[in-house]
Every structure is written in structure tokens, then in C-alpha cells.
Amino acid sequence: MSQEQKKLVEAITAMEDDFAKWYTDIVKKADLIDYSSVKGCMVIRPYGYAIWENIQKDLDRRFKETGHENVYMPLFIPESLLQKEKDHVEGFAPEVAWVTHGGDEKLTERLCVRPTSETLFCEHYSNIIESHRDLPKLYNQWCNVVRWEKTTRPFLRSREFLWQEGHTAHATKQEAVEETERMLNVYADFCRETLSMPVVKGRKTESDKFAGAKATYTIEALMHDGKALQAGTSHYFGDGFAKAFDITYTDKDNTLQYVHQTSWGVTTRLIGGMIMSHGDNNGLVVPPAVAPIQVIILPVAQHKAGVLEKARELKARLEKSFRVNIDDSDNSAGWKFAEYEMKGVPIRLEIGPRDIEKEQCVLVRRDNREKSFIKFSELESAIDAMLKDISVSLYEKALKNQNDRTYICHTADEIINVLSEKGDGFIKAMWCESEECEEKIKEQTGVGSRCIPFEQEALGDKCVCCGKPAKTMLYWGKSY
């Protein structure tokens, strides 16, 4: 097989040729996951799990800074408990997995494997909340949940996935609303600062709300192929769950009151979002803040005297400030270059005999492949600056993609034309707030409502669907 043929065989599918294939190629070849024998359940490999751990660490810090405590709830929910809140159970019933037997014995009441833990938190809150002095309760848990999805894709939609779910109880409606908004902002800040991923903040329409919620806030991100990804949600429950589960407290005037609740969550789907926001035809591009390896040291001509020693010396030194790895395997330099580009390591540090003579090494950025020669004495500051710059550049590039692919439309025909001419993206259009028009647009154009953005713009005064008066601007799009 010639060199050229071999390259074709080993290359990942180009994203402009087949985005779905490109994505599944990357998750496998960058060694993030492996498939398992159960549909929709994947092995998260060390490199993929390390990214999740970094996401967890950063988010967990933000949760703690906003006053939250971590707890752990049971994996199982008795059927009777799940059924206490009518809308909630109706929303989740079609996709819950049930445990019916313990050993050979049939259970008297079947248990569902948690699809989300509202009911468990509510039961617990009803036990521990008595007085206004007990409020607010600001709990979060990191765990796995199971939703029996019909179609699955690694990270984007799996039957079992990892997430965090915050559940809070407050004395007043106002406090709960503030919490819902606060946590949506925490998510949006995290996406921008840590994942370099721009998001649109907004509220879901009535038909798109979480089962049992009074209001669902969402952050929506636009992927490279123009499809939208719901990256995180924050729900305001009012006192609906409190009434269903009898969560009451005695206020200062000695009267019994229902609590007001929220819940909010993000999942391993964020990893999928990260891949589809920054990846390119050479593979993954991992934002520096969550990269398991920030700097990969590649000794060049490592058999020559002094090269390996120098490389290891640099590793020991840089490890104090960054997540650093060295690859001194026998693979060729070219192979290693391609390998760590596939894995999206932000900076490659090349060190060879010629560099050592000059007291310098080569730094190559993953995002734009720019090379620079850096003196040993200036390495830390150069790497630090480069990591920060990569982070900003990734954000700007993703934001540009989002802006370039956001279109304003006034009629259904315009939407259809834009989609066929320019491909998928965000459509901004006015809406009369009727569910009927929302559905009609979905049927006619294929795009569904993503959110009612907090940042409203007056694009006109007529509904994109029925032409009647409209004051609400909606983001529409195809979604994952």
C-alpha cells in the first residue's frame, strides 16, 4: 500500500463530506469512548473521562462558590413516588427503565432506575424542611441517570449518561426564580470561559418545557454543521412539586407555606458539544481548560545524545504549572504529530538536537498550527500566554460560526429558502406565541423552536407563520 493510500485509510472522514461520520470517527479515534454490548451505553475511556473530570472540577467549584452542597440520592425510585407529580411522570414514563425482580423474587412494587431525581429530592426535602430557618436548601448531586432512548449517539444521546443535577428549595417564588437564572448564568459562563463555547440564553416555549416545570431556561449552542445543541437547562418549579410532595415550612408568622423549587443540570453531552464546536478535519481540538494534556512533549531524534534527558527535564519543570505529558515511544515523529493532533492536545512541544544547541524549543498550537521558537528561559510564560490565547481564539472562531450561521427570516418561505441556500443554522424570527404556529413551522420548514432568547430584538411585528401581530422573537433550528 502506498503512502497516499495509507493516509486515506487512516484519515477521519472530512466534516464537510459527512458530519455525522466525522463525529463518530473522532470519538472513537481520539480514544474518548468504546462501544459496549448494551445499546446506548458506552465505555468512557481514560482520555474521555479525564475531560469529564476537568469539566466536573470547574463546575463543582462554581457550584460551591454559589453556596451549593453535594449529596447523593438512591439509584432507584419506587413507582408510587415517581407518580406523585402528574406532569412529571407523564413526561418521563415512556423512557424509564424498570427493575421488577430482586434475584428470583418479583418485587411487590417495581422500581424505576432514575431518569432524573426530582422525586427523590422532594421526598427527602419533605422530611428535612420544617422552618424558614431550614431554607434555602441548595443541593447538587453528581451521578448517572438512565433514559431508554430509541436512537443513541455517543455523548449526545445515550441511555445511561453522567450529569449533575442541582435541586433547590426556597422560601419565596422570587428567590427560586433568581436561583434558576443564577444557575443558567453559571452554565453560560462556564461554556464561554472553560469550553470556549458561545451559547444563546433563553427560555423554552410552553410545549418544550421540562415535565413538571413552570418555566425552563436553556443555553443553546450552534455546532459546526449548523445544528443546535441544548447544552444545559435550568428549571423553575414554583410550588407544584412542593404541593405534590407536601414540602412545607413554618414561616416567621407561624403559618405553613409551600417551598418554591428549582432544578438544573448539565451532562456529558457537553463533551459532544465541545467536539462539534471546535473539532476539525485533523481531529479533536480540546479547549485548554479541560484538556487532560495541555502540552505534549515530543522529543525529535530522541536517540541522539542529550535529547531525551532534556525532554524529561522540561517535563519535570513544566509539570509544576501545566498538565504535561511526554511521548518517548519509538513511533516516528510524523506519527506522533498526527496522533496528538487527533487527540486535540492544545500545544505540542518539539525538542531536538538543533533546538538544544540554541537553548530553545518549538511550540506548535493545535488550533491554527502556528509554530514558534521559544527560549527555555521563557517557556512557562509563553505556554501560559498561548493557552489563554487558544482559549480566546476558539471562542471567537465558534462565535463567528454562530453569527455567520444565524439568519433573520420573516416568513416560512424565507426560512425554507435560507435553509436550502445556506444550510442549517439559527433562524431568528418573530412569533405570535401560539403553539399552533410553532408546530406548523416545524412541519413546513423542518426547524423547531430552540428558545425565546433573553436578548430580544424587534425584527418586525408579524408572526413568521400566521402573519398576525407578534412581539416575541424566537430562535429556531434543527437540533441534536
Next chain:
RNA sequence: CGGGAUGUGGCUCAGUUUGGUAGAGCGCUUGGUUUGGGACCAAGAUGCCGCAGGUUCGAAUCCUGUCAUCCCGACCA
């Protein structure tokens, strides 16, 4: 849940039409030569052909079922 495709050493696949001793390349192991963009030579190891039934003297190949993966759609978040 509907339509389509696929399942053969670790990976990518050929072989299935027309049943007859399981193949290639890559990777892996050992030794040697190499090393600044996916190196080369030599010698090796690796398979109940997704799983379960059936047809047959004989099944990777034909039939039935089942599981998994991918794509499109519906559904869901």
C-alpha cells in the same frame, strides 16, 4: 418506532451472488536499521466469521429469530 446499510484476528475490509480446509493491508511481538509531518527490513503470534436455532454429508456463505453499530425519518431532552 418506520426505512436503509453493516457485523469476518486489535483496526479497515475482501470472501456470501453460485455452500466444499478462513484471506489481505494496517496494528501487535522479537531483532536490526531509522527518526524535524503518519519510516524500513526480517522472523513470528493472533479467528467457533455478532449470538441462537434450522436446512445440509458439509454453512462465514442459504433460512428463521435475536442483539449491536451507523445513516435517514418520527419521537424525546
